[in-house]
Amino acid sequence: MTSNTNDTRNIWRQQAECEGADPSIFFAERGANTRAPALAYCNKCSVQDSCLAEAVVIPDLTGIWGGKTFKERRRIRQSLKLSNEMPFDEIVSALRSQRQRSNPDA
DSSP, X not given: OOHHHHHHHHXXXXXXXXXXSOGGGTSOOTTOOOHXXXXXXXXTOTTHHHHHXXXXXXXXXXXXXXTXXXXXXXXXHHHHTOOTTSOHHHHHHHXXXXXXXXXXXX
C-alpha cells in the first residue's frame, strides 16, 4: 500500500466520535454486552462507514467497529463480497449504500 492510500484509509480516525473514549466500551470481555454503550458513539459518528470499512476488510479485528460486531461484519463482508484488495473509498461507498437501502429514513 502506498503512503497516500494509508493516509486516506486512516484519516477517519481523527474525526471519529469515539476518539479518546474508553476502549473497554468497544472491546469487552467475551460475553459482556457492550453494544448499547458503543452504539451511543457509533450512531452519531460522521465517519461510521469508514470505521466499518476498516474492520470489514481486516477480518481478525475484534470489538465493535462502525456499530457492528465481529459476526455482523463477517456477514457483511460475505454478502457484499468485500476484500482488502478493493480501493478503500469503494468499500466505504458499498457499505454506505447498503446502510441506506436497509434504513432509508436514516
